[in-house]
Amino acid sequence: MRSYGQYCGLARSLEVVGDRWNLLIVRQLLIAPARYRDLIDGLPGIATNLLADRLRDLEVSGVVERRLTGEGSVVEYALTPWGAELRLPIESLIRWSTPLMVRGPDDDSFRPEWLTLAVPALLDTRFEARPSWTVGLEIGGPPFQLRATRSGFKVGPHDGRDLDATVRTDPAYILALAAGALTLRDARALGLVEIGGDESVVRTVFAP
Amino acid sequence: MRSYGQYCGLARSLEVVGDRWNLLIVRQLLIAPARYRDLIDGLPGIATNLLADRLRDLEVSGVVERRLTGEGSVVEYALTPWGAELRLPIESLIRWSTPLMVRGPDDDSFRPEWLTLAVPALLDTRFEARPSWTVGLEIGGPPFQLRATRSGFKVGPHDGRDLDATVRTDPAYILALAAGALTLRDARALGLVEIGGDESVVRTVFAP
DNA sequence: CCGCATCCTCATGGATACTG
DNA sequence: CAGTATCCATGAGGATGCGG
Numbered sequence: 001m002r003s004y005g006q007y008c009g010l011a012r013s014l015e016v017v018g019d020r021w022n023l024l025i026v027r028q029l030l031i032a033p034a035r036y037r038d039l040i041d042g043l044p045g046i047a048t049n050l051l052a053d054r055l056r057d058l059e060v061s062g063v064v065e066r067r068l069t070g071e072g073s074v075v076e077y078a079l080t081p082w083g084a085e086l087r088l089p090i091e092s093l094i095r096w097s098t099p100l101m102v103r104g105p106d107d108d109s110f111r112p113e114w115l116t117l118a119v120p121a122l123l124d125t126r127f128e129a130r131p132s133w134t135v136g137l138e139i140g141g142p143p144f145q146l147r148a149t150r151s152g153f154k155v156g157p158h159d160g161r162d163l164d165a166t167v168r169t170d171p172a173y174i175l176a177l178a179a180g181a182l183t184l185r186d187a188r189a190l191g192l193v194e195i196g197g198d199e200s201v202v203r204t205v206f207a208p
Numbered sequence: 209m210r211s212y213g214q215y216c217g218l219a220r221s222l223e224v225v226g227d228r229w230n231l232l233i234v235r236q237l238l239i240a241p242a243r244y245r246d247l248i249d250g251l252p253g254i255a256t257n258l259l260a261d262r263l264r265d266l267e268v269s270g271v272v273e274r275r276l277t278g279e280g281s282v283v284e285y286a287l288t289p290w291g292a293e294l295r296l297p298i299e300s301l302i303r304w305s306t307p308l309m310v311r312g313p314d315d316d317s318f319r320p321e322w323l324t325l326a327v328p329a330l331l332d333t334r335f336e337a338r339p340s341w342t343v344g345l346e347i348g349g350p351p352f353q354l355r356a357t358r359s360g361f362k363v364g365p366h367d368g369r370d371l372d373a374t375v376r377t378d379p380a381y382i383l384a385l386a387a388g389a390l391t392l393r394d395a396r397a398l399g400l401v402e403i404g405g406d407e408s409v410v411r412t413v414f415a416p
Numbered sequence: 417c418c419g420c421a422t423c424c425t426c427a428t429g430g431a432t433a434c435t436g
Numbered sequence: 437c438a439g440t441a442t443c444c445a446t447g448a449g450g451a452t453g454c455g456g
Contacts, residue, residue: 009305120361153328
């Protein structure tokens with residue numbers, strides 16, 4: 001897939017799994033590791049060259065791994081740990097699809113194994129809540145604010161309300177901090193971030 | 209997008225939002241409703257004809273609505289309620305993208321407004337748990353079982369373990385039940401489902 | 417058979433120019 | 437500003453070939 005050239009998690013995800021058939025291949029491998037022929041069977045409509053291409057792409061990008069299983073040279077495809085984490089976005093899309101599914105199968109093909117993903121996805125829909133504060137974010141443009149409420153986090157332009165603290169840093173670092181890929185302690189030690197106001201609130205956010 | 213011809217929630221979702229640029233357009237509209245020019249600016253790299261095409265597609269499929277805002281004929285694009293529910297799968301993909309983001313922006317373009325989605329998505333990652341039982345599913349092929357544990361639901365081939373109850377029905381109905389689009393009471397009144405064993409367990413699943 | 421690679425045709429995407 | 441029209445490049449899909 002041609003790159004979007006955008007420093008955005010969604011765009012970069014789609015560069016890996018956004019190509020036609022890719023997520024459906026992942027779906028099959030979430031159900032179970034499979035051989036080439038199993039995938040052809042579980043993906044009615046796919047062309048053989050496309051399946052081969054996509055498996056190569058997904059292997060290169062670290063989503064799929066090709067294994068030689070058992071005796072002889074029996075090739076089997078499976079998800080890497082990172083690839084298996086696509087279960088969550090896929091379940092989420094399955095939940096979103098409900099209005100598209102209730103009209104029934106029409107002439108579409110159907111494999112009961114697909115329910116292995118769909119039913120848990122539809123049942124598993126409850127989330128948790130959190131405390132409440134507002135932090136200012138300065139990442140090189142107009143000031144933003146990060147608010148935590150019971151129903152989740154929200155980022156938007158600073159609306160003038162009192163800030164419990166402020167954080168000044170770069171886009172890559174704030175994402176790494178939010179993802180836990182970078183600790184607040186390390187970021188400060190390396191001078192990657194400046195903190196103002198109530199530092200304990202910032203720790204609540206980025207060092208839970 | 210050409211149809212996949214599969215009665216699978218993921219496949220049907222992708223027929224609506226799987227085309228190149230579609231989810232990025234939704235991303236922009238999740239940040240805020242926008243005019244055509246705003247979208248061009250927020251989607252660096254998109255061609256004008258593609259944006260026009262995609263907006264039409266998304267409008268037809270009920271994801272986007274075109275509004276005439278304020279005075280004069282100022283066209284504005286916004287998400288429908290269903291379209292706005294794409295926030296969850298998008299946030300999920302953003303979380304998945306973390307390994308792709310920590311290397312930094314390289315030469316990619318960047319808009320701070322994108323953080324409006326990314327930061328809450330990365331912070332909001334905790335889920336809830338549930339009781340524990342096993343139900344058999346007969347939906348027209350080999351028997352399946354649905355297990356609930358503390359960490360979530362799981363569907364797989366029946367492994368011979370004791371079932372608390374069994375449910376016999378069609379694919380479309382089990383999905384509608386799991387999604388809450390059909391109540392257990394209605395399904396039974398209409399003869400769409402047969403229940404065996406401990407009926408109260410089935411109610412726990414499909415009528416919570 | 418299985419696991420692909422090649423070839424061919426046609427639909428789609430991308431860049432740019434253009435118009436109401 | 438808000439899109440269309442045009443033209444070319446790329447990619448999808450189907451058929452088929454071919455070595456192990």
